[in-house]
Amino acid sequence: MDTLIDLAIQRLHTQGGRMTFQRRLILEALDCLGCHPTAEEVFAVVNQRDPSVNLSTIYRTLRWLEQEGLISARRFDESRRQERFDLVLPAEHHHFQCTTCKNVIEFDHPSIQVIKTQFAGVSGCQVQSASMMLYGLCPQCRQLRLAS
Amino acid sequence: MDTLIDLAIQRLHTQGGRMTFQRRLILEALDCLGCHPTAEEVFAVVNQRDPSVNLSTIYRTLRWLEQEGLISARRFDESRRQERFDLVLPAEHHHFQCTTCKNVIEFDHPSIQVIKTQFAGVSGCQVQSASMMLYGLCPQCRQLRLAS
DNA sequence: TTCCGTGCAAAATGTTTGCAAGTCG
């Protein structure tokens, strides 16, 4: 099976890169954090295991992974400055964010493929990828709002 | 008819705000730039008419408009730092961006409503808005790529 | 005349870079 770490090792080998202690920690942190951590969040986890790792190493590694197509930069909250890094491994997926608690739920929907195809047909564009965000209230926050 | 400027005036009146020279220039710049300008682009247009207007006034006004729901902040290119400001007036609309020339095409599609409704049904979330990005090659860049 | 809005400069934020020293193969 191809975990993020396995894939990273493969890429490193084919391009003369090295699997360092720091990179391993960062990859493990990504795996453990799962969904969509910020660079700071990755840093916090890595830092706990080895406080000597520098934030710029986190950024360099995240950018490298992004360039390799293994993660992708995202911003759920458009006017937040901070990027989040989304593992692309599982498959193309989309996100709902609760406007109150900021929690994120992942989803997919067959119609997204239909939209891609039809837009391509109408516009003459070649569509390579799609990214959909829904915003609203999650069930919990909806309850709270109704109650008040 | 409700132009951006009319709406802004309404909001200002109901909250004791003032229509200043600077705000008028900024609103006119937004109208004239149309689609998705950056703060710098708005600044450039305003500056041409009155070089004494400060960039921080642009930001303050854009943030106020955002808060009023008259424009919304966006980032087409995820790892770009700069925000763009999208007029929300016309209607909910979505964007295709060419990964080569970075041009943006707006679109809408009925299935987006379907996705919103069905996701709400399955998840129990209340969906308030949606934002879809497609990425790929526009017809021109596609030609160029085929030719080479 | 009263606040609201502005210009200015300085701060803040999040990310990137240059470089010397360290390390992996």
Place this chain on the structure above:
DNA sequence: CGACTTGCAAACATTTTGCACGGAA
């Protein structure tokens, strides 16, 4: 050995803020 990586600190780009002054209502 030699290229690839790192930590550090300084740079960077964009956006935000505090404050005293000026202007709309």
